[in-house]
Amino acid sequence: MMGGSAIDDDWEIASTSNGVRTVVLVGRTGNGKSATGNSILGRKASKSSASSSGITRSSELQKTVLKDGQIINVIDTPGLFDLSSGPEFVGKEIVKCINLAKDGIHAVLVVFSVRTRFSKEEEAALCSLQTLFGRKIIDYMIVVFTGGDDLEDDDTTLEEYLGGKCPQPLKEILVLCENRCVLFDNKTKDEKKRAEQFQRLLFLVNMVIAQNGGRPYTDDLFVELKKGAIKLRDQQEEVDSLTGYSKEQISELKEQMQQTYEDQLRRITEMVELKLKEATTGLEQQLAEEQAARLRAEESAQLAQKRSEDEIRKLREHLQKAEEELRRQGCT
Ligand SMILES: Nc1nc2c(ncn2[C@@H]2O[C@H](COP(=O)(O)OP(=O)(O)OP(=O)(O)O)[C@@H](O)[C@H]2O)c(=O)[nH]1
Ligand SMILES: [Mg+2]
16 A cells, blocks of 8 residues: 555545444533433443543543444543643544544534533634644534533523524534534433434534545544554564564564554654644633733723722812802801
8 A cells, every 4th residue: 555545545435335434522521522422322331420530531432333234433532622631631632533533533523511601711622623633624513512401491492592692602613614513412311302313413424424525534643643554554464474584573573663653653642732732822822912901901991990080089079169168158
């Protein structure tokens, strides 16, 4: 196998012939990624809970086979873009995710809970996602709202929520990704409802795949990693077919190749880290600027307040004087 095109061919074959679909769940800690993953898989594959013991610590791939034989891979991730996760951890996790998604990623499920407020952190996460993977990633995004039961309790439909309470930055994302969104109630025991929300998601995933011409998401990071992995495999096969070498020599050769591959992994991890640092530095700066602007606004508001207080005080003094004057005139 040679060059980058072989890699693309690989992916196309993988994505069309055996019908494997790989989706990755991203979003802030506690938004319901694992719960949604479990809903898709139809089993409790990942721990999902409100307590800290339920926090997903590392990315994992789980597989399910549908009745028609279609395979769905679900990659559940930890809260990758939470500001509390350092770039080193995030870099490693992203490389891990890319490695897990051997045939590329068919859809990125951005999980948001209707039960929580949209934070600056969340906005930052969506930014980081684009910085790291390019704007092309938007073509693969589907927004999953969890907490369908909560909306129901409030007698609100998804449409009503989107037209009203839905946070503005999310509305913008929805415009960008052509309104691909689905509401999940991960708590329901109603099989019909479970099937319906899953079918809607599947419909969206298939739509994304069709719109992207069957090609899963890929970028230089993917290509680099994939190239490295293929090279390693080819070299190892070559070594296996060598004759006239001792066992020790062969295992030494293999070790060397593994080492080269790991070096490459490390370089890629560093690349991700760097990109992320750039993204967050920009954001931190933006946040700092916003804060400074807020301070300035507060100061001028205080100044204005003080001014009007001064004015009121002067007026009051005037009034007092006038009253005194009147009283005096009245007395005399
Ligand atoms: N009511 C309700 N609760 C939900 C729903 N989906 C998830 N939850 C709850 O939200 C909490 C967090 O869910 P998780 O699935 O653990 O969230 P996560 O995104 O995987 O969190 P991390 O692994 O920490 O990143 C859990 O208590 C879930 O039971 C839903 O549709 N409705
Ligand atoms: Mg989780």
